[in-house]
Each structure stands twice: as structure tokens, then as C-alpha cells.
Amino acid sequence: MSIDKLEPLKRLFAEMERALIAYSGGIDSTLVAKVAYDVLGDRALAITAVSPSLLPEDLEDARVQAAEIGIAHELVQTHEMDNPNYTANPVNRCYFCKSELHDTLKPLALERGYPYVVDGVNADDLTDYRPGIQAAKERGARSPLAELGITKADVRALAKHLGLACWDKPAQPCxxxxxxxxxxxxxxxxxxxxxxxxxxxxxxxxxxxxxxxxxxxxxxxxxxxxxxxxxxxxxxxxxxxxxxxxxxxxxxxxxxxxxxxxxxxxxxxxxxxxx
Structure with missing residues (x-):
């Protein structure tokens, strides 16, 4: 059962002690932020990257959901649009986006004393072509959902179990x-x-x-x-x-x-x- 995966997820965050969450406001990173906050309290921080590829409505959703969870939430500007490797829109475009994201978050995490940057990549994402996952791994980011074999269906079941209003929110890529x-x-x-x-x-x-x-x-x-x-x-x-x-x-x-x-x-x- 999906719910059985909640306790291992909590234990993983307890072992981290402090974590910075790459928080887009989608259902995956919202679940990660919720569990991280439930376990770590003020030792968890959610960061949303703001750029022209983020819908204003999605940014507002991220703000509202973070407030409902209670987790500290901050915004950072990312500048992938300044990178011609990104704007040329090659098949590995997402690699350059996630490179920019984690090159921004990693120094911030170290400066604030967070040993881990975590994202919302789930186990199903590993079966698709996702060059951004490689960029995140190269920069030391962790993916708790994927590490524990938590699928998209598990994410929705866990989010519903935890009372997250966005549990059935449609996927919204950039x-x-x-x-x-x-x-x-x-x-x-x-x-x-x-x-x-x-x-x-x-x-x-x-x-x-x-x-x-x-x-x-x-x-x-x-x-x-x-x-x-x-x-x-x-x-x-x-x-x-x-x-x-x-x-x-x-x-x-x-x-x-x-x-x-x-x-x-x-x-x-x-x-x-x-x-």
C-alpha cells in the first residue's frame, strides 16, 4: 500500500536533520515539502525558482500551499533564459534548466547550513527521458521519492492521506x-x-x-x-x-x-x- 511508504519517507528526512527543498508547487515537491516540514519543522526550507517559464498561477499555488503546510518559503530568481544552450531548445534542454536551478540552490544551501538539497523526482520519472535528473545528481541533489520507489500514484495517495488539497492537481511542466x-x-x-x-x-x-x-x-x-x-x-x-x-x-x-x-x-x- 502507498501509505506504507510514508514512514520510510519520514525516517529519511529525520536522518537528514536539515533539508532545503527545490519546491515548484507541483504535487511531488509539495508532498516532499509537507513531509519534510512534519519531520524537521523549521529545519526545512522550501525554495521556489522564479523565471519566465513559471506561470504566475503556479507561483501563487506554490505560495498558498507552502503557507498551508507551514513551511518557510522563499523565492530565488534563476536565469536559464540567459543561456543559449537552453533557449535553443535542444532535446536536453531540461539539463540546462536544472543545472541553473541547482547551481543556484547548492551554494544557498551551504551558506544557510543545509547539508541536503532535495527535489520531487519520483520513481516513475526515472523511466522517462529526463536529462534534468542527471544535472541535479551531478550537483549532489537527492530525490527522496525516487530513492524509496515512490511512484506518481503513491504520491497522490500519500498527499490525499495527509490532507493536501492539491493531491489530484494535474501535472504542470514548465x-x-x-x-x-x-x-x-x-x-x-x-x-x-x-x-x-x-x-x-x-x-x-x-x-x-x-x-x-x-x-x-x-x-x-x-x-x-x-x-x-x-x-x-x-x-x-x-x-x-x-x-x-x-x-x-x-x-x-x-x-x-x-x-x-x-x-x-x-x-x-x-x-x-x-x-
Whole structure:
């Protein structure tokens, strides 16, 4: 049972004695922050990295959830957008993002007397192509959930058991994940996608993506919601709204929403990256 994994997680934090949590506000890092605080109290600190790839709504969620947990919460600015290796959007883009994150957090942790920087990587993440995990490991970060074999399903069960309101929160990767590999990422493009997704969220949608390719916005929704969306949405107004954000074309993905869909090019792209 998932709940049986709670005590080992608590013991792991007790052994750490002090920990700084790389806290995005997603369900994984929120669970880590909750358990760390329950065990360590004021010897746990949550840090959220703020950059153009973080939705303002997600930052606000992180603030609210940290306050509900009670954990000390601080913000730091990261500057991955200054790195051309990141903005060129190669298949290992996340490596450069996490390098920037942990190159920022590690010195801060040492300065504040925290021997460990921990993140919310779970056991399922280890089965996907996640170059950012390598960057974190190279900088000495620990992943308690992955270390203990805690999967995404376990995370949700544990979060629900602990009374976290965000236990069923949809996954929300950074905005840079909305662009096909090889398309340059700019602050203007990130803001355009962010505004588009915020407009869909205001319509009451929760599980979706707005994929950006050139001047085209492609909306992904769960396949079972496509028909109702087309029949009940004022499509001309939606198109006009997206065009006001800077898109020229607005399309609907008929396959439906699938997390990590842009990674379907990876077997070919990664092979070519390595020659």
C-alpha cells in the first residue's frame, strides 16, 4: 500500500536533520515539502525558482500551499533564459534548466547550513527521458521519492492521506515544454503561451496543454472532452482571444491530450544527438 511508504519517507528526512527543498508547487515537491516540514519543522526550507517559464498561477499555488503546510518559503530568481544552450531548445534542454536551478540552490544551501538539497523526482520519472535528473545528481541533489520507489500514484495517495488539497492537481511542466525541440524559446513566446493557457483555465478547464509551434497554437484536451468543447465553446471568440496574444492560427489536437506528447520525437532526435 502507498501509505506504507510514508514512514520510510519520514525516517529519511529525520536522518537528514536539515533539508532545503527545490519546491515548484507541483504535487511531488509539495508532498516532499509537507513531509519534510512534519519531520524537521523549521529545519526545512522550501525554495521556489522564479523565471519566465513559471506561470504566475503556479507561483501563487506554490505560495498558498507552502503557507498551508507551514513551511518557510522563499523565492530565488534563476536565469536559464540567459543561456543559449537552453533557449535553443535542444532535446536536453531540461539539463540546462536544472543545472541553473541547482547551481543556484547548492551554494544557498551551504551558506544557510543545509547539508541536503532535495527535489520531487519520483520513481516513475526515472523511466522517462529526463536529462534534468542527471544535472541535479551531478550537483549532489537527492530525490527522496525516487530513492524509496515512490511512484506518481503513491504520491497522490500519500498527499490525499495527509490532507493536501492539491493531491489530484494535474501535472504542470514548465512553459518551455510547450515548444517542439529545436524551436527557439523567447520570453515573448513563453508569455504568449502562458496567457493562452490562463484563458483556458478561466473557462473552467483543468487538464490541457497549449502547444506552440511557430505562429500556431494547438490545444490539447482529453479525447473524451473534444466533442463537448467544440459544441459548447464560442470558437470565433476563442480564436480572437488567442490572436490577441500573438498567435495567427488556433487548432485543436484530434488525438487528445497526452502528457509529454512532444517527446514522441525523442528516440530519433536523441539518437541523432549522439551521432
Amino acid at each position: 512553459l518551455s515544454s510547450r515548444f517542439p525541440y529545436g524551436e527557439e524559446i523567447t520570453i515573448a513566446k513563453l508569455q504568449r503561451v502562458g496567457r493562452a493557457e490562463a484563458s483556458l483555465r478561466r473557462m473552467g478547464l483543468s487538464t490541457f496543454r497549449v502547444r506552440s509551434e511557430g505562429d500556431t497554437a494547438r490545444i490539447e484536451l482529453p479525447a473524451e472532452q473534444l466533442k463537448e468543447f467544440v459544441l459548447t465553446t464560442d470558437l470565433p471568440t476563442l480564436v480572437t482571444t488567442f490572436q490577441s496574444f500573438g498567435f495567427l492560427y488556433v487548432t485543436l489536437d484530434l488525438e487528445g491530450f497526452r502528457s509529454g506528447k512532444l517527446n514522441q520525437v525523442l528516440p530519433f532526435a536523441v539518437a541523432n544527438t549522439h551521432g
